[in-house]
Amino acid sequence: MLNSLPERVAKVTPLAAARRIRGLSDRTIAWIFVGPTIFLLLAINIFPLLWTIRLSLTNYRANQPNRPLQWVGLDNYRRILNDPDIWNTMQVTAHFLIWTIVLQVLIGFTLAWLINRKFKGSDLWTTIIVLPMMLSPAVVGNFWTFFYQPQIGIFNYVVAFFAGADPSSFTMIGSVDLAPWSIVIVDTWMWTPFVMLICLAGLRSIPSYIYEAAAIDRASSWRQFWTITIPMVMPFLMLAVLFRGIENFKMFDLVVQLTGGGPGSITELTSINLKREAFEKWRTGYASAYAIILFVTVFGLASIYVKALNKVKER
Amino acid sequence: MSSYSITAPSSRQKWIAGTFVILYALITITPLVWIIATGFKSGPDSISYPPKVLFQPRLEGYVNLFTTRTRANAEDLAAMPPPETWYEQVVRDNGMVIAGPSRFGERFLNSVIIGFGSTFLSVFLGTLAAYAFSRFKIPLKDDLLFFILSTRMMPPIAVAIPIFLMFRTLGLSDTHLGMILLYTAVNISLAVWLLKGFIDEIPREYEEAALIDGYTRFQAFYKVVLPQAATGIASTAIFCLIFAWNEYAFAVLLTSGTAQTAPPFIPTIIGVGGKDWPAVAAGATLFLLPVMVFTILLRKHLLRGITFGAVRK
Numbered sequence: 069m070l071n072s073l074p075e076r077v078a079k080v081t082p083l084a085a086a087r088r089i090r091g092l093s094d095r096t097i098a099w100i101f102v103g104p105t106i107f108l109l110l111a112i113n114i115f116p117l118l119w120t121i122r123l124s125l126t127n128y129r130a131n132q133p134n135r136p137l138q139w140v141g142l143d144n145y146r147r148i149l150n151d152p153d154i155w156n157t158m159q160v161t162a163h164f165l166i167w168t169i170v171l172q173v174l175i176g177f178t179l180a181w182l183i184n185r186k187f188k189g190s191d192l193w194t195t196i197i198v199l200p201m202m203l204s205p206a207v208v209g210n211f212w213t214f215f216y217q218p219q220i221g222i223f224n225y226v227v228a229f230f231a232g233a234d235p236s237s238f239t240m241i242g243s244v245d246l247a248p249w250s251i252v253i254v255d256t257w258m259w260t261p262f263v264m265l266i267c268l269a270g271l272r273s274i275p276s277y278i279y280e281a282a283a284i285d286r287a288s289s290w291r292q293f294w295t296i297t298i299p300m301v302m303p304f305l306m307l308a309v310l311f312r313g314i315e316n317f318k319m320f321d322l323v324v325q326l327t328g329g330g331p332g333s334i335t336e337l338t339s340i341n342l343k344r345e346a347f348e349k350w351r352t353g354y355a356s357a358y359a360i361i362l363f364v365t366v367f368g369l370a371s372i373y374v375k376a377l378n379k380v381k382e383r
Numbered sequence: 384m385s386s387y388s389i390t391a392p393s394s395r396q397k398w399i400a401g402t403f404v405i406l407y408a409l410i411t412i413t414p415l416v417w418i419i420a421t422g423f424k425s426g427p428d429s430i431s432y433p434p435k436v437l438f439q440p441r442l443e444g445y446v447n448l449f450t451t452r453t454r455a456n457a458e459d460l461a462a463m464p465p466p467e468t469w470y471e472q473v474v475r476d477n478g479m480v481i482a483g484p485s486r487f488g489e490r491f492l493n494s495v496i497i498g499f500g501s502t503f504l505s506v507f508l509g510t511l512a513a514y515a516f517s518r519f520k521i522p523l524k525d526d527l528l529f530f531i532l533s534t535r536m537m538p539p540i541a542v543a544i545p546i547f548l549m550f551r552t553l554g555l556s557d558t559h560l561g562m563i564l565l566y567t568a569v570n571i572s573l574a575v576w577l578l579k580g581f582i583d584e585i586p587r588e589y590e591e592a593a594l595i596d597g598y599t600r601f602q603a604f605y606k607v608v609l610p611q612a613a614t615g616i617a618s619t620a621i622f623c624l625i626f627a628w629n630e631y632a633f634a635v636l637l638t639s640g641t642a643q644t645a646p647p648f649i650p651t652i653i654g655v656g657g658k659d660w661p662a663v664a665a666g667a668t669l670f671l672l673p674v675m676v677f678t679i680l681l682r683k684h685l686l687r688g689i690t691f692g693a694v695r696k
Contacts, residue, residue, distance in 0.1 A: 359541030
């Protein structure tokens, strides 16, 4: 496909236009301009992906490069799909995904709706709310382990203060019940502003004459909210969910710093599990098959979702 | 109900909305304020119970961040010549002596080199590609653009396996060049998508006029289009810089010594006998502050950047 790119460009660019201009022709420029980007992506994305597929059919171990390579066919895939541990991490990931998305959509939309009242200083406060989202998840995640410490941690202290409990009576990261929530809380803290910003753009895109017309028709503000605001913001909201869904499916840095997947494997998301297989147990072939399965899952789910999103947009 | 308006919220509504938003903002900013404050606390103050809101500000955290220290006993300390610098004084007050500089400076510099290097490359290549995608008829344009975007969907760990092997073969493991190329490949999808949006917004008539005046296509590109796209290019560059700056997964897997950036390093900072939270906080503050400043500068383009140009205000 790509080898024939210059020829195709040549065919499509009108000759007259090319002749009119001195120097390089448009088709040459198009080729020169797009070429390096495509080349870089082929070298550092597509080639590795193909290599991963190849490795996934072998029993290769990266820490023993001289061991004779054995082709195992689809064995790795079969083993992964029958591995209860992997289904467990899938469940952990699904739990994490669902709760972060639900919380971020609810809080993010509410905030956007409130900010859209355009009170004095709303721009300044919006900028402050947005700050956590732009920061390094690894560095911030590491610091949250400090906030979560029993007694000395500010999070435990504040929660205990309002709940009237003893701050050392619970630990967020170390406990089996609370650890999954500890990562949901930090992710929600970090990424709610993302959903908020997109919702805000959606709310601002609604022309005010629609509300005026509805008010003339004596539609209650409750009814206006459900029949105008929600449907008009829906495509934006769905886009936000798509971005958060993909990002959190890949989630690694924040959680690895916060809990490292622990205690046990209570918060072991797929990326962390994959990292263990590939870079701690060095089962490279097996991990490659795992990576391919994850990639196909994200890609498949995202494609289905985008189709649904386009349907909503058309309405 | 005298000045009844349906579209403009009443002042009472505004007041209630403002209260809730400000309350949320104050809660959400607390962890960041706490990090900055912890950087100026002394060791005991940082882990006191109950957590200290008011404290005597110290530079201990910052001194510890940049130095390695060893414990010295009281007689040895007394026998030593008086400290020459203020930071030696700070260390000695805690019963320790400076053993040498820490690795933080190098790691921070690595972040700067790799961040700026990859940003320059991705914006340079991205601008060229975006211009071509915006102005020329390219076969399979939509497919190519989607392909560029889809490279972003892969979990970094999944790509890291073959890249780890590839870099090992090519001798690029733990080198600045390897990390710059890798981050460029990661960021280029963002750069192309954002810049295409910005260039699409520049009317074609400007270039066409220049072409008729006898400019070559290339001259029209860099004398007409580039200056017009300057704001877009600058904000794209900042987004690329922030993403490269914050990246952790590749950095932790592919670098260990010479090319290690700050994000994998900061969590590993420890003091003499346990985690030195003021030093970690000092490092985090120095690392996070530039991004906070950039975020404030970028606030008008923020939405566009984080959604790959899908939502424009």
